[in-house]
Structure formats: C-alpha cells, structure tokens
Amino acid sequence: MTAGERERRTLAYGREIFARVDRHGPPAFTAAWVDDRLMNWTMSDESLKVQLFRFVDALPRLTDPAAIAQHLREYLGQAENAVPWWIRAGVNLLPARGLGGRMLAWAARTNAEHLARRFIAGSNVPEVLESIRQQRQRKLSFTVDLLGEATITEAEADGVQRQYIDLLNGLRLINDWPEVPLIDRDHQGPMPRVNVSVKLSALFSQFDPIDPEGTTRIVCQRLRPILRLARQTGAIVNFDMEQYSFKDTTLHIFRTILSEPEFRDWPHAGIAVQAYLKDTEHDLEQLLAWVKERGSPVWIRLVKGAYWDYETVIAAQNDWPVPVWMKKHESDECFERCTRFLMENYRHLRPAFGSHNVRSISAALSLAEEYSVPPEAYEFQMLYGMGDEFKDVLVNMNRRVRIYTPYGRLLPGMAYLVRRLLENTSNESFLRASSGGDTTEEKLLMNPSAVNHSPKNGQHAPTPSFRNEPLSDFSREETRRKMSAALDRVRHFFGRTYPLIINDRPVMMTHFIDSVNPSNTKQIVGRCSKATPKQAVEAIQAAKAAFDTWRDVSPEERAGYLRKMARVMRDRRFELSAWMVLEAGKPWREADADVAEAIDFCEYYAAEMIRLAKPHDRNVPGEDNHYFYEPRGVAVVISPWNFPLAILCGMTAAAVVTGNTVIMKPAEQTPVIASKLMEVIQQAGLPRGVVNYLPGVGEEVGPTLVNHPDVAVIAFTGSLNVGLSINHSASATPTNVQHHVKRVIAEMGGKNAFIVDADADLDEAVKAAVDSAFGYAGQKCSAGSRAIVLEPVYEVFVNRLIEAAKSLTVAAADSPGASLGPVIDEEARQRILSMIEAGKKEATLAYAGELGDLKEQGSFIAPHVFTDVSPNSMLGQEEIFGPVLAVIRAKDLDEALQIANGTKYALTGGFFSRSPNNIERVKRQFRVGNLYINRKITGALVDRQPFGGFKLSGIGSKAGGPDYLLQFVLPRVITENTMRRGFAPTTE
Structure with a gap:
C-alpha cells in the first residue's frame, strides 16, 4: 500500500x-449504570478524583471505623471546592464509633470491593x-x-x-x-x-x-x-x-x-x-x-x-x-x-x-x-x-x-486498582475521550503524525540556576562497564605512598598511616605520610602566608577555581568512586553519590559566593554605605571517613571560595581519597598555600590545629564527643597572642527516628526503613536507628522488616550486588559488637544476620534488629553508627512524637502516613533539622535538602544551604561622607 x-x-x-x-x-438505575455515573462524576474534577483515589489506596490499612471516617473527612476536605455543599456537610457528620461507625466502615469497604471487582477478576x-x-x-x-x-x-x-x-x-x-x-x-x-x-x-x-x-x-x-x-x-x-x-x-x-x-x-x-x-x-x-x-x-x-x-x-x-x-x-x-x-x-x-x-x-x-x-x-x-x-x-x-x-x-490489590482508575480517567485517556461525548470520531481517528500538540505533557517547574549533578544510572550497561573498569584501574595503585602537601610542596614522612580496604583487610589501599605537630604548624604558617593575597582575589575568580574543581571531578568521576568503594567500603551507588555531592558543593558554593558578593549599598545624598563580606583567615577542616570526598570537599570549598585558606585534616581511615581531592585542587590550579593536605592522627595533630592562635575557623564533622571537645578548646582565647574568637562549625551526629503511622503504606515504609537503617551499613549521621511504630501495625511491620533484613546481600563493597558492605574498620566493628551485646540485656534481639566467610575477610557486621526497645535505653538513646535498628512500640501518635523528640540529638527524622492531618501535625511537632515524609531519611541533596541539625547534632547552619557560607565570613560596613563644602556629587 x-x-x-x-x-x-x-x-x-x-x-x-x-x-x-x-x-x-x-x-438506567442498574448497578453498572450507577458505577458509570459515579465514575463520570469523579472524572469531572481532578482534585476530587485524586483525593478519592488516595482514600481507596489507603483503605486496606484502615482497621477501624474511626480511621475510615477520619480519612474520608481529611481527603474530601482537601477537595472541598469540588464537593457539593450537602456532601461537605455530611462528611463532617460521619460517625466514627458505635453502630453508625461500624456501618460506615462496612459501607466503605463493601463499596471499595465492589469497585475493585470491576477491575479485578x-x-x-x-x-x-x-x-x-x-x-x-x-x-x-x-x-x-x-x-x-x-x-x-x-x-x-x-x-x-x-x-x-x-x-x-x-x-x-x-x-x-x-x-x-x-x-x-x-x-x-x-x-x-x-x-x-x-x-x-x-x-x-x-x-x-x-x-x-x-x-x-x-x-x-x-x-x-x-x-x-x-x-x-x-x-x-x-x-x-x-x-x-x-x-x-x-x-x-x-x-x-x-x-x-x-x-x-x-x-x-x-x-x-x-x-x-x-x-x-x-x-x-x-x-x-x-x-x-x-x-x-x-x-x-x-x-x-x-x-x-x-x-x-x-x-x-x-x-x-x-x-x-x-x-x-x-x-x-x-x-x-x-x-x-x-x-x-x-x-x-x-x-x-x-x-x-x-x-x-x-x-x-x-x-x-x-x-x-x-x-x-x-x-x-x-x-x-x-x-x-x-x-x-x-x-x-x-x-x-x-x-x-x-x-x-x-483490598490489598488497590495499588493496581488506583493505577487503572487513573489511567481510565486521565485527560489523555482514549476511553475517556471516546465516552465523553465532546470529541469527534474523526479526531479520535486522526493520524498521530498529523497531530500538532504544542504543549508537552508533564511540565515541571522551571529549571533553577543551580542544578544538582545527576547520579550515575547503573541500569545502563555503559555506566556499569565504566565503574568496573575504574575499580580494576584503581587496584593497580594499591600500596603506593602519598606525601603531605604543604605550601604546594610534597612532604614525605618516615611514618605512615596504612589505609586498609575494609572489605578485605589484608589489602593496603595506600600508605599516607603521617603528620606531626611540627608539620601542623608549618601548614598553618603556609596558609597564613597565603591568606593576604588570597583574600583579595575577586569572588568571581575564587568561584572559578571551584568550578574547575567540579570539572576535574566530573572527568575523574568513576576513578574517585572506585577509591571510595575500596578505601571506605561504600557500595557503588553510595560512592557515586558521594562524588556527585562533592561536585554539587563546588558548583553551589561558587554560585552562592557570586550572590553574596553583589553590592549591598544603602546610599543617601552625601553619604555612601557599603555592606560586604570578608574572609576570617586560616580555616582548619577536619572531616569524617563516612563521606570522605563530599564532606571534606564541601567544607574546604566553602572556606576557599569565601577567601579563607585551608588545612585539610582527613580521617585516618580515608587519607587516600583526601589525597585524591588534593590532586583535584592542584589540577584546578589553586595558588600555593591556599589549601594544604595534612593527614595525621587526630589525637596527635588535632590539639595543635584547634588551639593555634592563627586559626580563625574550625569546620568539623564527626562524633559528638570530639565535636564538643573542639568547641571547648577553641573557646579559649589567649588575648596576648590571639585577637579573634574562633568560629566553630560542627556536625556531630544523631539518633534518628522514623515514625510509622497506623495507615502507612508498609511496602514503602519497610523498604525505606531498610534503606535508611542499613544503607552503607548504617554509617551515616542521617541513618535511621529508631523505628517508632504505632500499635495497630507494629507486628506486621516488624515481621516484614525482619524478613527484609534477612533478604539483604552482605558482600564486599566492590560487588555490584552488595546491599550492605563492611563497616569502616576493626575498631568500629568491635565497638558496634559491644553495643549489640549490651543491647541484648535491655531488649529482644529479633534478628541477627549471618556472615559466613565474610567474618574472616573484612570488617563486616550483618544487619541487627532489636524489638521491645525502651525509649530511654541505650539502644533508644545512643548513636551506634552501624547496621543496628531499634524498633519501639507506640500506642498513638502523641507517644510516638514524644519518643522521637526525646533524645539529645535533632538531625533527621521521618514519617510514614497517608493521613493529611497527621502529616501536617508531624511537620509542626517533630523537631529535627531534616524531616522526610514518606521516603527514606538519608540521601540529602545540596540546595534541595540543605543538611544539618540542632540540639547536640550540630553547631552552625546547614551544609549546602543558602546561609552556609556566612559562617566563613565577617560582615563589614564602610560609610563615606561624600559632602564637601555643602556640595554632594550626584548618586546617578
């Protein structure tokens, strides 16, 4: 043809x-006829349709008449403009208890099952x-x-x-x-x-x-x-x-x-x-x-x-x-x-x-x-x-x-039902168009190649000026191939030695920090020179000498260096990810996300510095007033091992772009990755002495770095005890040698909880709980370590949670199928195991995974789940920093919120619910820095979810947020009288 x-x-x-x-x-008036009329009514308004379908989706989890009446009121209340007045009035009168409540529950379930039977055989x-x-x-x-x-x-x-x-x-x-x-x-x-x-x-x-x-x-x-x-x-x-x-x-x-x-x-x-x-x-x-x-x-x-x-x-x-x-x-x-x-x-x-x-x-x-x-x-x-x-x-x-x-x-098949209903009632649906009566047959039969539709489906919000670096899509074969090749290349560099970098010069020491692969502790990833207090002083002197010149470099030029760093990291993305897999024990996706976040910090802080550098003048005739920022001085950056590139890079980039000079002191467990970041900085061409690389043992060089009078800023991420010690030491101000008060920025961990409501989607809640608690073996300050579960779903949630934990694949981090890799080192493993032993005395160890041969190969700990946990116990209060989840029972949301807020930390939290009212209440009353609704509580992104907490979780503002750079600068105002002899120049 x-x-x-x-x-x-x-x-x-x-x-x-x-x-x-x-x-x-x-x-007319048959059951099928009534079904069609109701379907057409729900199709007539998008907000009503969505709310009714949300109710249908939640119904399987609603176990009593009061919950059914509550959800009907809440969902229909959100579509009140589309609901006739007589229905709005009736909704407010819905019975929640007694015979009327039971009849309402029966009617809701019966009607939902009747609707389900239309689409489910x-x-x-x-x-x-x-x-x-x-x-x-x-x-x-x-x-x-x-x-x-x-x-x-x-x-x-x-x-x-x-x-x-x-x-x-x-x-x-x-x-x-x-x-x-x-x-x-x-x-x-x-x-x-x-x-x-x-x-x-x-x-x-x-x-x-x-x-x-x-x-x-x-x-x-x-x-x-x-x-x-x-x-x-x-x-x-x-x-x-x-x-x-x-x-x-x-x-x-x-x-x-x-x-x-x-x-x-x-x-x-x-x-x-x-x-x-x-x-x-x-x-x-x-x-x-x-x-x-x-x-x-x-x-x-x-x-x-x-x-x-x-x-x-x-x-x-x-x-x-x-x-x-x-x-x-x-x-x-x-x-x-x-x-x-x-x-x-x-x-x-x-x-x-x-x-x-x-x-x-x-x-x-x-x-x-x-x-x-x-x-x-x-x-x-x-x-x-x-x-x-x-x-x-x-x-x-x-x-x-x-x-x-x-x-x-x-009723459990409602997810399918809702998808069919949405498909059947969407504006793009052929069935809706063909049965709606306002679309001609000729239009329905039009050749799609002749159709001219200018607006696109699914328009999203305008793209912001800053865009997060896309995560690698490991469903693509090319991406997996690049990652495997990078791992092979990096293994060839195992055992090499790395110098300190002070004033842009390598300094090779006679003593080294051996960096070990936590997935295979017989493998030495690299040997990094170990600094002493003497080298710490030399690094401070180099940074101080470079400060006056660097301070006067324009913000635009400093931002340019950060963007060069971002470009270098993009070029070396899989290599940097591979180093983290092998030195920090991060599974593929976790390592890739770490690199992407480091790139984000560079790009975002560069853009933020340009924004902060814009003149803020308040001039009047005869007087100019200029408000601006200048750097504080020498900054010491003390970073953790769990985000060995992103956090080290983020704190360093913030200090550098604001005009400060930096001494990078990485964690002892991950000095090689820090050395790779120093290579990135050198490739980007930053001037001599602006950034100095100083691996060493914290107890040996930390006091010198924190107490030295020439240090103006200390940016720290790590444990509560070390963070409080740094804050205490830095607060001492010997005025005979130090003429400033040091600024301490500290992120110090959390005891993070997520609450599971009685109506929660347990498919999502259990999956998110496992991801939050056991992702990167629970070694994130944002990790979920407490699951606070409401009474009606406690047993079901616990049973599925334990089975989900059993299903995780514990393996070496370089295995692409690893659900859970090692903890960082043997010291951490022993500490976590001792806390697990202590936990057995105060709660029920409901699940402890098996390791098999992995126990002898690396620093592995299988997932552990405790139940019957008291909110005030060690398991309920102390940060463990490992794959250990404490499950706490709460009789209602009041008690759940009291438990969730009842710790010394306030970093991250989560809530799983399908009740609009409960969600709004939790937003007001769950007091944490980052609160996540119906998703895992880890994985914050720069600018989208600036990260940081309060109480004893942190000192300072949120990393990756619009006020983070302000901690590294001093605001100044210069006022100039421009009037001379009664004459003032024009301000135009």
Whole structure:
C-alpha cells in the first residue's frame, strides 16, 4: 500500500468499529449504570478524583471505623471546592464509633470491593475460573496477572513463586472445557488456552539492574519451575515490563532463560514492550535478531505503557534524560511504527496489541491486511473491566481478543486498582475521550503524525540556576562497564605512598598511616605520610602566608577555581568512586553519590559566593554605605571517613571560595581519597598555600590545629564527643597572642527516628526503613536507628522488616550486588559488637544476620534488629553508627512524637502516613533539622535538602544551604561622607 491507501484503510476500519459500537450503555438505575455515573462524576474534577483515589489506596490499612471516617473527612476536605455543599456537610457528620461507625466502615469497604471487582477478576483461583468462563462465553481469551504487595523479602519472593505454580495448576482445568475456535486456535492450529503474565521483580526482593548477572541468576532459579510447569500443562507465559530502569535486565532475563536448552525450542513465551519508550524500536530489532538465532518464535505484547508519570518524575528528580516520548501523539506514532515492524516479522515475533485506542487498533488491522498476516496470527489485548463495547466489536469482526485479567486479594490489590482508575480517567485517556461525548470520531481517528500538540505533557517547574549533578544510572550497561573498569584501574595503585602537601610542596614522612580496604583487610589501599605537630604548624604558617593575597582575589575568580574543581571531578568521576568503594567500603551507588555531592558543593558554593558578593549599598545624598563580606583567615577542616570526598570537599570549598585558606585534616581511615581531592585542587590550579593536605592522627595533630592562635575557623564533622571537645578548646582565647574568637562549625551526629503511622503504606515504609537503617551499613549521621511504630501495625511491620533484613546481600563493597558492605574498620566493628551485646540485656534481639566467610575477610557486621526497645535505653538513646535498628512500640501518635523528640540529638527524622492531618501535625511537632515524609531519611541533596541539625547534632547552619557560607565570613560596613563644602556629587 501507499501511505495514502494505508491511511484510507485505517480510517475505514476505525469508522467500522465506531459504527458497530453499542452506544446504549447499561440500563438506567442498574448497578453498572450507577458505577458509570459515579465514575463520570469523579472524572469531572481532578482534585476530587485524586483525593478519592488516595482514600481507596489507603483503605486496606484502615482497621477501624474511626480511621475510615477520619480519612474520608481529611481527603474530601482537601477537595472541598469540588464537593457539593450537602456532601461537605455530611462528611463532617460521619460517625466514627458505635453502630453508625461500624456501618460506615462496612459501607466503605463493601463499596471499595465492589469497585475493585470491576477491575479485578477475583480474589482466588475459583473466582478467576468463573470470570474466565464468562469471558469465554463472550469469545474472549485471557491472560492472568497476579496482584499483591511489593516483594521486599525473599520469603515473599518464594510465596510469589508458589502462587504462580498454584495458579497454573488451577487453570489447567480450562484445557478440558469445550473449544472456542476463535480464541483456542491460531493460523497453525490449536494454541494454549492458559495464559499467565509474570512480573520478574516479584521473584527477587533485591531485583536490581546494577547487578544484572546476579539478578538474572536468582530470578531464573525461581522462574524455571514456573516455565517447566507451563510447558508441561500447555500454557503461555508472558513477561510483564515494569519501570524503565528494569527494562534491560528484564530483556536480559527473558533472552537468557529462553536460550537455555530446556526452553530454546518452546514458542509459548512472550514479553511486553512499551511504545512510549524511545528505546523500543531498537529493542524490537534486537529481539528479532535473537529470535532468528534461537530458532523459535516468541510473543510480543505491544503496549503504550503504564508508568509515564513515574518515568518523567524520576527523570526530573535525577536530571536524567527522559526515556519516554513527551507527547501522547509521539507514543501513538511509535506504537504504529512498532506495529508495522511486528506485522512484517510476525513469523518470528508474534504480535499482541495491547490498546483500547481505536486508531491504534485500526492501524494494526490495516497493516495486517497490507502484509497479508492471517487474522489468527495476531491478537488484541485489553484490560479487564474497561472498554467492553470495543472488545465485543472486535470479536464480531472475528479477531482474537485477550483480556489482561488481574486477580488477588481485593483490598490489598488497590495499588493496581488506583493505577487503572487513573489511567481510565486521565485527560489523555482514549476511553475517556471516546465516552465523553465532546470529541469527534474523526479526531479520535486522526493520524498521530498529523497531530500538532504544542504543549508537552508533564511540565515541571522551571529549571533553577543551580542544578544538582545527576547520579550515575547503573541500569545502563555503559555506566556499569565504566565503574568496573575504574575499580580494576584503581587496584593497580594499591600500596603506593602519598606525601603531605604543604605550601604546594610534597612532604614525605618516615611514618605512615596504612589505609586498609575494609572489605578485605589484608589489602593496603595506600600508605599516607603521617603528620606531626611540627608539620601542623608549618601548614598553618603556609596558609597564613597565603591568606593576604588570597583574600583579595575577586569572588568571581575564587568561584572559578571551584568550578574547575567540579570539572576535574566530573572527568575523574568513576576513578574517585572506585577509591571510595575500596578505601571506605561504600557500595557503588553510595560512592557515586558521594562524588556527585562533592561536585554539587563546588558548583553551589561558587554560585552562592557570586550572590553574596553583589553590592549591598544603602546610599543617601552625601553619604555612601557599603555592606560586604570578608574572609576570617586560616580555616582548619577536619572531616569524617563516612563521606570522605563530599564532606571534606564541601567544607574546604566553602572556606576557599569565601577567601579563607585551608588545612585539610582527613580521617585516618580515608587519607587516600583526601589525597585524591588534593590532586583535584592542584589540577584546578589553586595558588600555593591556599589549601594544604595534612593527614595525621587526630589525637596527635588535632590539639595543635584547634588551639593555634592563627586559626580563625574550625569546620568539623564527626562524633559528638570530639565535636564538643573542639568547641571547648577553641573557646579559649589567649588575648596576648590571639585577637579573634574562633568560629566553630560542627556536625556531630544523631539518633534518628522514623515514625510509622497506623495507615502507612508498609511496602514503602519497610523498604525505606531498610534503606535508611542499613544503607552503607548504617554509617551515616542521617541513618535511621529508631523505628517508632504505632500499635495497630507494629507486628506486621516488624515481621516484614525482619524478613527484609534477612533478604539483604552482605558482600564486599566492590560487588555490584552488595546491599550492605563492611563497616569502616576493626575498631568500629568491635565497638558496634559491644553495643549489640549490651543491647541484648535491655531488649529482644529479633534478628541477627549471618556472615559466613565474610567474618574472616573484612570488617563486616550483618544487619541487627532489636524489638521491645525502651525509649530511654541505650539502644533508644545512643548513636551506634552501624547496621543496628531499634524498633519501639507506640500506642498513638502523641507517644510516638514524644519518643522521637526525646533524645539529645535533632538531625533527621521521618514519617510514614497517608493521613493529611497527621502529616501536617508531624511537620509542626517533630523537631529535627531534616524531616522526610514518606521516603527514606538519608540521601540529602545540596540546595534541595540543605543538611544539618540542632540540639547536640550540630553547631552552625546547614551544609549546602543558602546561609552556609556566612559562617566563613565577617560582615563589614564602610560609610563615606561624600559632602564637601555643602556640595554632594550626584548618586546617578
């Protein structure tokens, strides 16, 4: 066909479908009619729709009538402009207790289950079988999708595998039912009747594209019995496609397992591909090449995609390229191009078109005609409970239609339900447009390549002048390859010696600090010269000598040096990350984030210095008033080992850009990374003496650095005891030799808590708890060490938390699949173990992980979870700085807040809840420096979440915030009388 002929045939098919559609709808006042009216009402206002869907999503966790009434009031209250007055009045009268409350709870759950049954085929296999029987009576086929909670434990992954096996065994009865030729035969003869869709991420709790080989190995172990049973019983298995970051790993698993001898000749497997992704056409070409090599066809389910909002948000948050087409018509165009490709290659890639869009369906019919594809060789797939009138039309046109049929427990399946409701009621939805009555058929059938949509979907806030450095996307093979290569290169430099750098000159000492790889303590990462008090004084003298010149360098030029440092670190990004993996024991993502934060500090503080340097003048006739900042003098930067690049770089960059000179004293455990930062500074070309590198033992050189009268600023991050000692020592002011009061900036840790509300999404809460408590082995000052859980969900939360902790992979940090690496050194390990032993005397050790051979290899500690913890115990009050989580029970939110605020620290905190009122209350009453709602409590980003606390968590302002640089400067005002003999020059 020519393009014009193809378009005419497409439009002809589309008009035929619309002409065949039954437009009468359900009879008035029937249950279906009422459902449609309610659906249309909720669609009419975006705020009402969102609030009602939020209520539906939260309902499974609401255990009593009072909670149901409370959430209804809160959610509908947030959409009060869209709700009629009589409903607003009624909401305020909702009963929370007694018979009325119980009736309300029953009605809410009953109505939600009724709504769920519209989109979910059943809660067990017999109900699904009955639904399938009814579908087959309408000549509709099926594929069953298993609903459930997110898989966050290996026990849950085993349970999912059992459910798939039970499902296949239960559905095999269908093979004995009478044949329906339209759906039970294809162009080659009888085809499998049973069709099951599998989500691969549900088969492994640690499914992670950063480790595709490890993920593939575990997923395939659980997948093989499912595929064997499917082959034995005569079933088709489809691999579902999830979020973009999982795509390549999902494709890899699909190709890997179906290339195994056992399954290589099996044609009854398929995979979904998403036309809204820009990669999809390339992926189809690769699949075709693989199938030709394999020698047996596979099914391809072509869909538009269900995660558009998620993908655009994730890309915006990480400043990654957006993987999806930004305009709907672009996705539609891609869908038609992919349809053509599948029709051309239907003998290898068997087509299944998942769409309710009549234009897309008509294009497939036209292309099938063009390429002489037998009608039985392809099929259309639609969602259960949606667009039934279009299903019937295609059946009447003798086309095979398969229904994507979800099953599972109704209320826990609400996440799926909400997504279907949002999809069904979105402004871009074809079903909404076709049933709304205000869109013409010709517009609905318009060729997407002829559509001119100027506004883009998903517009985000304007890009600020400062942008965070994007984290590396380890779902991309190229990124993983670069990281692996950097690790290999860095290992070749193990054991080298590094000098001090004073006044830009190397100083090699006779005594060294041996830096050890905490993942393998037999490996010496490097040997750094160990400074003595003598070298500390020399470094201070060098910095003092450089100060007068550096102070007078313009702010713009100083900012330029920071931007050069940022560029150097970008160029050396994977190398610097590799050093942190091997010297600090940071897993890949943690190390990469450390480098990105260091770059952010340089770029942000450079921009902030330019802002602070802008003149602030308040002039009047005859008088000029000039307000400005000048540096304090010599700054000592004492940094920790847990963020060995980012924090050292951040404090140094802040001091340097404000005109101070610096002595960098890194932690003894990570001096090599600090040496690499000194190399970056030298590559950026900073003048001699502005920054000096002074590794040494804190007890030996610390007093000299802190007490020396020529030091003006001390920036410290570390333990509470050392921070308070520095503050005390620095407060001494011998006026005969020191004519200034030293400024101390100190971040000193926390005992951070997150509260889990009774209505919390436990999928999110447990995952965030594990990430917060055990990420980087709990060695972050922001780490979550206390989980305060409300009574109604305490037992469920604890059980899932323990299983999630069991599922973590403890491994060397350079292993890409490591969930949890080592602690920093043997001293830290022994300290943490002693606190664990003490904790056993005051609480229940509910879980202690096993280490196996790792115990002898490095400084490893497995995750530990304590329950029945008293808020005032050691476990509830003292910072442990390791993978130890204390779980505390609270009877209500009042008690939870009292416990959360009841420590000497105030650094980070978190709250998991779906109650708008409770969230607002916690924002007011949970007194910490950084509070996170419904997300993990670690991972602050420069400018987005300036970091720092109060009480005994810190002295000073937040790092990465708009007032951080003010701590390194002194404000001055110069006033000049410009009047002479009664004459003042003009101010213009």
